Amino acid sequence: MLVEPIDLTPVERRVWRAFPTGTPVDLRNGTDDDPASGHAWPARRTVRAWVLRKLLLSPPVDGEVAALRLVGARITGTLELHYATVEHPVSLRGCHFEATPVLYGARVRQLNLSESYLPGLDAATLRVDGVLRLTGCRVPGQIRLGGARLSGVLFLERARLGTEGGQEEEVLHLNHSVLEDDVWAPELEALGEVRMNGASVAGVVNLKGAVLRNPGGLVFDGANLSVGSDLIATRARFEGEVNVRGATIPGLLVFTQARLSAPDGCALRTTSAAIGEVWLREGRVDGTVNMLRGRFGLLHVPPGAIDGEVWLDGLTYGSLTPRLPAKVRIAMLERDAEGYVPHAYEQLAAAYRQAGDDRAARNVLLAKQRRHRATRPGYARLWGYLQDVTVGYGFRPVWAAAWLAGLLLAGTTVFGARHPEPLKAGEQPPFNALFYTLDLLLPIIDFGQEKAFKPVGGYQWLAYALILTGWVLATTIAAGITRTLRRQ
Structure with a gap:
């Protein structure tokens, strides 16, 4: 209660x-x-x-x-x-x-x-x-x-x-x-x-x-x-x-x-x-x-x-x-x-x-x-720009093919219009502007054209440019492939 x-x-x-x-x-x-x-x-x-x-x-x-x-x-x-x-x-x-x-x-x-x-x-x-x-x-x-x-x-x-x-x-x-x-x-x-x-x-x-x-x-x-x-x-x-x-x-x-x-x-x-x-x-x-x-x-x-x-x-x-x-x-x-x-x-x-x-x-x-x-030093940025422009750091392989096609067309046209002189007269193979340009661009391929002919004057500088570009392309492509394989 x-x-x-x-x-x-x-x-x-x-x-x-x-x-x-x-x-x-x-x-x-x-x-x-x-x-x-x-x-x-x-x-x-x-x-x-x-x-x-x-x-x-x-x-x-x-x-x-x-x-x-x-x-x-x-x-x-x-x-x-x-x-x-x-x-x-x-x-x-x-x-x-x-x-x-x-x-x-x-x-x-x-x-x-x-x-x-x-x-x-x-x-x-x-x-x-x-x-x-x-x-x-x-x-x-x-x-x-x-x-x-x-x-x-x-x-x-x-x-x-x-x-x-x-x-x-x-x-x-x-x-x-x-x-x-x-x-x-x-x-x-x-x-x-x-x-x-x-x-x-x-x-x-x-x-x-x-x-x-x-x-x-x-x-x-x-x-x-x-x-x-x-x-x-x-x-x-x-x-x-x-x-x-x-x-x-x-x-x-x-x-x-x-x-x-x-x-x-x-x-x-x-x-x-x-x-x-x-x-x-x-x-x-x-x-x-x-x-x-x-x-x-x-x-x-x-x-x-x-x-x-x-x-x-x-x-x-x-x-x-x-x-x-x-x-x-x-x-x-x-x-x-x-x-x-x-x-x-x-x-x-x-x-x-x-x-x-x-x-x-x-x-x-x-x-x-x-x-x-953008975070790297100047020399590394320069190399980065080259990889970017050429192959898009390996993510744009078609760009490399486009560069090669353009350079191949330019070299074939120029050297086709004026053949370089042979190094040893009578011993050279028939000149072929297309394969000569490929010899310059591709450092690991040899068609026998580059060793048989020697351009002079401005054509010699063009040949140097094609050789250098070929090495840059090859190196950047290799770097891009390596990066892709490592990521996978």
């Missing part, structure tokens, strides 16, 4: 008598029910926090399912439940809390604070055997849930955390928490940092349409976050750095139609993260994107999605969509903050080869050689 205190107010007595059977008590009047202005509610809507504490810590009632179900109350004093075990479901919807509830280390079955106004929530290491509902809550201070463990869903949809120009940099703290279901927060508005560093979420993190703002700092810290399936931020807006460094997301990381903005810093950091698919379709990132050592199954980045520098060294991905010409993707590699990053070109070429586009893969590797050339 629950003994009723003698000093209860009429409204508290009503709440007290409804508790044993879980009967809801609704104090709303339909005129001024905004919890943010609850400090002005009259005494008939006021319940002292110690009364609620006594109810919640009372033993179960035989034959009944006791529950605290209170709507539209002004709760004065501090609801102090740290380290408490609450066996009854708790629903305090649309209430105005004058002080921050303290549930540090507490254990509850169900906790519903939807649509309420709370200065903050001190609930680190909280244990909830069911769901925790903060739907539509307004919390100008901090929600501290670090190390919490929830068996059900954490509901934060339409919640408003922090205040414009407020002093709190961190408005939601979920570091190292364990959530055995989803984090459901579509249309969440957070004016400060949301931290999920090292948290574990068995299901989905839903941030569809959310607005998170912390300009000049971290706005979402999901370093080492572990998600069971997807992190979805479709149509979301982030002002500040979104950090999922080292995160594990086997499903999707979706920024479709989202906007990430940190013009003077890093807007998106996925360093060393392992993610199934990353989607930036119709999204935009204003600021640096750091993907160092990230591992993605699929990366969907349309042109123009990233407006800023990129960090790509060590990034690996299986597929790159949408399918675009190589020159569009190469332009992004050239914006790498580290300058020339060989691995980024090799990875892009591998993605094109996996998609069956060998031509695009060759274009990427050719761009890699050209970018590398």
